[in-house]
Amino acid sequence: MVSPVNSSGSTKERILGAAELLFAQRGFDGASLRQLTTAAGVNLAAVNYHFGSKDKLVEEVFRRRLDALNARRLAALARIAGAPETTLENVLEAFIRPALELSHDESGALFMRVLARAFAEHDDSLRQFLSTNYGHVMRQFTAEFARLLPQLSKEELYWRIDLVTGALTHAMSGFGMIQRKSDVSERAHREQTAQHLIRFAVAGLSHP
Amino acid sequence: MVSPVNSSGSTKERILGAAELLFAQRGFDGASLRQLTTAAGVNLAAVNYHFGSKDKLVEEVFRRRLDALNARRLAALARIAGAPETTLENVLEAFIRPALELSHDESGALFMRVLARAFAEHDDSLRQFLSTNYGHVMRQFTAEFARLLPQLSKEELYWRIDLVTGALTHAMSGFGMIQRKSDVSERAHREQTAQHLIRFAVAGLSHP
DNA sequence: CGTATGCTCAAACGATCGTTTGAACCGGCC
DNA sequence: GGCCGGTTCAAACGATCGTTTGAGCATACG
Numbered sequence: 161m162v163s164p165v166n167s168s169g170s171t172k173e174r175i176l177g178a179a180e181l182l183f184a185q186r187g188f189d190g191a192s193l194r195q196l197t198t199a200a201g202v203n204l205a206a207v208n209y210h211f212g213s214k215d216k217l218v219e220e221v222f223r224r225r226l227d228a229l230n231a232r233r234l235a236a237l238a239r240i241a242g243a244p245e246t247t248l249e250n251v252l253e254a255f256i257r258p259a260l261e262l263s264h265d266e267s268g269a270l271f272m273r274v275l276a277r278a279f280a281e282h283d284d285s286l287r288q289f290l291s292t293n294y295g296h297v298m299r300q301f302t303a304e305f306a307r308l309l310p311q312l313s314k315e316e317l318y319w320r321i322d323l324v325t326g327a328l329t330h331a332m333s334g335f336g337m338i339q340r341k342s343d344v345s346e347r348a349h350r351e352q353t354a355q356h357l358i359r360f361a362v363a364g365l366s367h368p
Numbered sequence: 369m370v371s372p373v374n375s376s377g378s379t380k381e382r383i384l385g386a387a388e389l390l391f392a393q394r395g396f397d398g399a400s401l402r403q404l405t406t407a408a409g410v411n412l413a414a415v416n417y418h419f420g421s422k423d424k425l426v427e428e429v430f431r432r433r434l435d436a437l438n439a440r441r442l443a444a445l446a447r448i449a450g451a452p453e454t455t456l457e458n459v460l461e462a463f464i465r466p467a468l469e470l471s472h473d474e475s476g477a478l479f480m481r482v483l484a485r486a487f488a489e490h491d492d493s494l495r496q497f498l499s500t501n502y503g504h505v506m507r508q509f510t511a512e513f514a515r516l517l518p519q520l521s522k523e524e525l526y527w528r529i530d531l532v533t534g535a536l537t538h539a540m541s542g543f544g545m546i547q548r549k550s551d552v553s554e555r556a557h558r559e560q561t562a563q564h565l566i567r568f569a570v571a572g573l574s575h576p
Numbered sequence: 577c578g579t580a581t582g583c584t585c586a587a588a589c590g591a592t593c594g595t596t597t598g599a600a601c602c603g604g605c606c
Numbered sequence: 607g608g609c610c611g612g613t614t615c616a617a618a619c620g621a622t623c624g625t626t627t628g629a630g631c632a633t634a635c636g
Contacts, residue, residue, distance in 0.1 A: 205627090206583085330487075554598085
């Protein structure tokens with residue numbers, strides 16, 4: 161069953177909000193346009209009118225969030241990249257903090273689950289979309305990791321980054337869960353999460 | 369398009385084999401019973417006749433592999449649990465090695481991708497099936513981790529195990545990929561994979 | 577006022593889904 | 607031979623999917 165939460169805003173924004181929620185809960189295939197438009201309080205045909213197709217809607221859900229998220233990541237990286245006093249923690253914080261801040265509000269947290277789903281599902285067209293549009297972000301971070309870990313071979317570095325990515329994706333996919341005790345403790349929990357993630361990633365990247 | 373690989377064996381076994389392949393490639397919802405039965409070279413109605421429903425087929429795909437896999441994990445754990453000379457590496461090897469050996473043959477490797485998908489998709493009924501049938505395995509490993517890492521609080525330990533699980537799942541989901549250069553180098557690559565995973569996991573679990 | 581434009585609406589389209597049906601087939605046993 | 611439980615088969619069922627259609631409505635502009 162889908163609760164019709166007719167949140168305010170334009171038709172496009174209502175669709176994007178409902179899509180984020182339902183994609184996180186049921187996956188891209190699992191959420192139908194009828195559930196989606198009912199939850200958004202708009203007509204069924206509105207999706208194809210405003211976005212062209214369901215696939216284009218999926219891409220737009222990603223674009224709306226990832227443009228801002230990755231811009232903030234790159235800005236944070238640019239402030240520290242190449243500097244002699246920069247540490248591994250600094251780089252990891254530049255990557256993780258924007259994601260954690262995005263997930264401070266509920267819809268942002270839902271999006272992190274959508275993102276984790278996208279990584280898990282090996283859908284080729286979606287992976288290609290993410291790679292062509294946001295591949296340069298990971299490339300810049302990888303270059304900085306390589307600078308800070310010169311003792312690692314390229315292959316070794318890629319292995320470790322891949323494993324860290326898996327751990328982060330897995331952890332962040334749990335953000336949009338239903339249960340939580342209170343908003344205040346949730347925010348504290350998120351700060352604690354950042355600490356765990358960063359210390360874990362540092363250990364995984366820089367172990368001898 | 370689905371290539372009709374009519375591999376030998378009973379109807380049930382042919383269905384299970386084709387299901388493993390198609391579930392890994394397209395997910396549980398994405399693979400239809402018509403694609404599946406065509407690939408297996410059996411009639412469409414055979415799935416419901418032999419398994420009752422598509423959901424029951426999914427469970428059977430897991431049960432066939434996980435019964436053997438987790439039995440070997442627990443046997444390996446039993447040989448070292450509680451011993452004073454046991455190291456963190458030993459416990460992690462007891463967990464990872466059986467999975468790597470399972471993925472030595474192609475169908476086993478495909479199953480690891482199916483398993484990774486199951487973790488990614490937050491399908492409640494499937495997660496509950498896995499939890500009730502195989503939850504005791506992770507519980508026994510957790511107990512041994514707790515013994516070897518007494519300095520960690522329960523919460524800290526759960527966090528680290530969760531992150532390690534995410535990294536391993538992410539890494540193993542890439543096993544069933546198509547490209548590989550030769551069988552010999554692939555086996556060597558898998559041994560290298562085990563080394564990377566275990567050293568990474570040790571660092572992530574035991575870092576100060 | 578008339579009309580053009582952007583948007584919403586109910587309804588329908590064809591395709592595909594999981595499942596069910598009832599007849600056909602097949603081995604072994606009385 | 608005759609029957610029977612287990613299995614396979616083509617065909618159909620109702621449901622749901624993404625998408626399209628064409629009429630209807632609103633606002634802005636001449």
